[in-house]
Every structure is written in C-alpha cells, then in structure tokens.
Amino acid sequence: MTLRTLLLATALLAASSVSAFAQSDDVIAAPVLRANVTVSGDLVRIGDVIDNAGPSAQIAIYRAPDLGTTGTLPTSQVIAALRAHQVIGVDTRNIQEISVTRLARTLEAKEIELQIAHALEHHNGLGDAANISLTFDRTLEDLKLESSYTAAIQSSSVRFDPRNGRFDVTLAIANASVATPTRLRFSGTAVETIEAAVLARGIERNEVIKSSDVVIERRPKAEVGNDVASRDRVVGMQARRQLRAGQALKVADLAKPDLVQRDQTVTMIYETAGLYLTVRGKALEAGTEGDVVSVLNLQSKRTVTGTVIGRGQVSISIATPRPAAPDTTSSIAPDEPAAPVSLATNTNTPQVAPKTE
Structure with a gap:
C-alpha cells in the first residue's frame, strides 16, 4: 500500500513538472540558430547568431x-560557445555552418583621387579638377571604414606648391557614433x-x-603650352615642317594646305562684268587659299599675279581703266573775268618806228 502511494505521488509530480515546462515554453520561445549573420562592429555576440x-x-x-569580408563558423563550434554561457536547447535547423559578414563603408581609390582633385581645383594656379593628374607617393588602394562612417568626405587641409607640383591633402570623414572625425x-x-592632338606617325x-595620323592624349599643360591644336583643327592641315611621331601638335606647326603647287x-x-574667260597657266610659286601668286600665261608668255581660289585655280583681276581727268588748264569758271594775256617782248627783235606823214 505504501509502495502504491509512492508511485502515485511520483506520477503526479512528473505530470506537474511537464505542465510547468509547457507553461514556460509559452512565455519564452526556444533559441533558433541563424544561417547568415551580419554585424557592424568588431565583435560577434550571442544575439547575432x-x-x-x-x-x-x-x-x-x-x-x-575584417571590414567588408565574410567568414564561416561550424555549427558545432557555435553550439559549444553558446553552451559555455549556459545557452542550451538551441534549434540548429540542421544548419551545418553559419556565415558572418562584417559591414563596412568602402572608399574606392577612384573616389579618393576625385575628392583630392576637387580639393586642389583652382588652388595656387591649378585649373579644373577634371584636368588635374595626380601621382601619389604611396599606391592608392580602396579603403574600408566602419559602416558608421556615413558622412560626406570633406577636405580639412590643402597644400600645393606650384614650383615643384607637390601636394599634401587631408580628408575628414565624420562618424555617427564618434565625436572626432577620421x-x-x-x-x-x-x-x-x-587634351592634345598627338601624331601617330x-x-x-x-x-x-589625315584623321588616321592623329590620336588624342592628355599632356601636361606646361609641356604643350597654350597654343595646343585640337583634333578638328589638325585634320586636313599641312605641316609647316617635319614632325615626329608622338609629338603634340601646336597651331604654329600647321598651315592651310597648298591648293596650288610650284610649277x-x-x-x-x-x-568681269559680262566676261568669263579661262586660260591655262603655270604657277611660279605655291600658295593656299587667299594667297597671291605669280602665274605664267602659257599663251601670251606673260607673267601675271592672281589670287588662289581653289585647287589648281587662280583668279586674275582685270584692271578697269579709270576715266581721264578733266583738263582744267584752259577752263574758265562761269561769271569769272578772264585774266589779261601778256605777250612776251623779244628785246633782240628790232623795233620799227611808226610811219609819219
């Protein structure tokens, strides 16, 4: 009878314990493992996994x-770490490993270079940022910052020496959670x-x-000067002198092409008015459009001058005779008395005395 009572009491105690655990599960859900974890700081916490x-x-x-990278952890290792902190009963959902990604703000090298160019723009004689070429003392690479650095990049210090082209620029980036910017x-x-037109040959x-003779390259402004020629201005022009491959062309190197060659x-x-005549001739000198050149008329064998107006064409001007100027030596103005005419007397001619009666 005593044994039967003991067994009944044990059964009732077990039933009450199961009921208590069931009520506890209704209040606190069981922990569940995450397959993918994202963190913004340098530590992974239990609440992250x-x-x-x-x-x-x-x-x-x-x-x-590391900033901007992803790592993996075996599930068994994670469960062991949780158990060490009295976190048990984790539902792993049959996950074999979890991945942990650390967020970061990436500053690409190109973005940094652009920010520095804008900081130097119009500084101590420099031009627009788009025309500034930068060479860094150390290789410029992408930079990764904590994801809390959300502010825009600002230049806090800018120095440039035009004598040697040296620059020293400091950029500042504010952090949402730190008072002092990085x-x-x-x-x-x-x-x-x-931009300069450079000869390919x-x-x-x-x-x-020709168009195929020219490529466009960026050259230092101090090297090419202010009279650098653009591509549109180069093609179709004639070289004033011999030019080498790789040379940046200047306006002074070019001339309009000769439309007429010597010989x-x-x-x-x-x-002229009512007259249009063409005659074959021989150019005695070369010239481009608008130049005045000497031409030998092959029919008359006379040399004349004319203006180059097209390829192999010279316009000869025909001089129009001017009207004769009026003779004013014998003209008398109207209503003006005539001047007395004096006859010169020849003193060598003998004078004849008047005859008297």
Missing part, C-alpha cells in the same frame, strides 16, 4: 571578420593636363595630315 537570445544577447563570443592624409604631385614637311599647271580665270 541566434534568435530569442534573451538576457544573453549582448555577450560577445567571437571576433568579427582623418586621411595623402601626398604626391599634381599636374594640370590638357612622322609627318614630312608640306604633307597634309603646277593651273587654270587662270578672268572674270
């Missing part, structure tokens, strides 16, 4: 991977450049430049 972590959520269990310092040389004197047979054009 499981849902329903409760009071243990802020306990750090791992160091986070400062990044860069140094190197800055050169203002300009050597050009002989008086040779006409070339040309068409001489005589044109």
Whole structure:
C-alpha cells in the first residue's frame, strides 16, 4: 500500500513538472540558430547568431571578420560557445555552418583621387579638377571604414606648391557614433593636363595630315603650352615642317594646305562684268587659299599675279581703266573775268618806228 502511494505521488509530480515546462515554453520561445549573420562592429555576440537570445544577447563570443569580408563558423563550434554561457536547447535547423559578414563603408581609390582633385581645383594656379593628374607617393588602394562612417568626405587641409607640383591633402570623414572625425592624409604631385592632338606617325614637311595620323592624349599643360591644336583643327592641315611621331601638335606647326603647287599647271580665270574667260597657266610659286601668286600665261608668255581660289585655280583681276581727268588748264569758271594775256617782248627783235606823214 505504501509502495502504491509512492508511485502515485511520483506520477503526479512528473505530470506537474511537464505542465510547468509547457507553461514556460509559452512565455519564452526556444533559441533558433541563424544561417547568415551580419554585424557592424568588431565583435560577434550571442544575439547575432541566434534568435530569442534573451538576457544573453549582448555577450560577445567571437571576433568579427575584417571590414567588408565574410567568414564561416561550424555549427558545432557555435553550439559549444553558446553552451559555455549556459545557452542550451538551441534549434540548429540542421544548419551545418553559419556565415558572418562584417559591414563596412568602402572608399574606392577612384573616389579618393576625385575628392583630392576637387580639393586642389583652382588652388595656387591649378585649373579644373577634371584636368588635374595626380601621382601619389604611396599606391592608392580602396579603403574600408566602419559602416558608421556615413558622412560626406570633406577636405580639412590643402597644400600645393606650384614650383615643384607637390601636394599634401587631408580628408575628414565624420562618424555617427564618434565625436572626432577620421582623418586621411595623402601626398604626391599634381599636374594640370590638357587634351592634345598627338601624331601617330612622322609627318614630312608640306604633307597634309589625315584623321588616321592623329590620336588624342592628355599632356601636361606646361609641356604643350597654350597654343595646343585640337583634333578638328589638325585634320586636313599641312605641316609647316617635319614632325615626329608622338609629338603634340601646336597651331604654329600647321598651315592651310597648298591648293596650288610650284610649277603646277593651273587654270587662270578672268572674270568681269559680262566676261568669263579661262586660260591655262603655270604657277611660279605655291600658295593656299587667299594667297597671291605669280602665274605664267602659257599663251601670251606673260607673267601675271592672281589670287588662289581653289585647287589648281587662280583668279586674275582685270584692271578697269579709270576715266581721264578733266583738263582744267584752259577752263574758265562761269561769271569769272578772264585774266589779261601778256605777250612776251623779244628785246633782240628790232623795233620799227611808226610811219609819219
């Protein structure tokens, strides 16, 4: 009878314990493992790797991977770390490993270079940022910052020496959770450049430049000067002298192409009111459009001058005779008395006395 009573009491105690656990489960959900974890700081906490972590959520269990990278952890290792902090009964959902990604703000090298160019723009004689070429003392690479650095990049210090082209620029980036901004310092040389038409091959004197002979490159402005020629201004022009490949062309290197060559047979054009005449001639000198050249008329063998108006064409001007000027030596103005005419007396002529009666 005593044994039967003991067994009944044990059964009732077990039933009450099961009921108590069931009520507890209704209040606090079981912890569940996450397959993918994202952190913004340098530590991985219990609340990052499981849902329903409760009071243990802020306990750090791992160091986070490097900024902007992702690492993996075996599930068994994570469960062991949780168990060490009295977190048990985790639902792993049959996950074999979890991935942990650390957020970061990435500053690309190109973005940094652009910010420095804008900081140097119009500084101590430099031009627009788009025309500034930078060379850094150390290789410029992408930079990664904590994800809390959300502010825009500002230049806090700018120095440039135009004598040697050296620059020293400090950029500042504010952090939402830190009062003092992070400062990044860069140094190197800055050169203002300009687009220039550069020869792809050597050009002989008086040779006409074609489109395929020219490429566009950026060259230091101090090297090419202010009279650098653009591509549109180069093509179709004639070289004043021999030019080498790789040379940046200047306006002074170019001339309009000769439309008439020395000793070339040309068409001489005589044109005036009601008259249009063409005659073959021989150019005695070269000339471009608008130049005045000497031409030998092959019919009359006379040398005349004319203006080059087209390829192999010279316009000869026909002089129009001017009307004769009026003879004013014998004209008398109206209503004006005539001046007395004096006759010169020849003193060598004998005088005849008047005859008297």
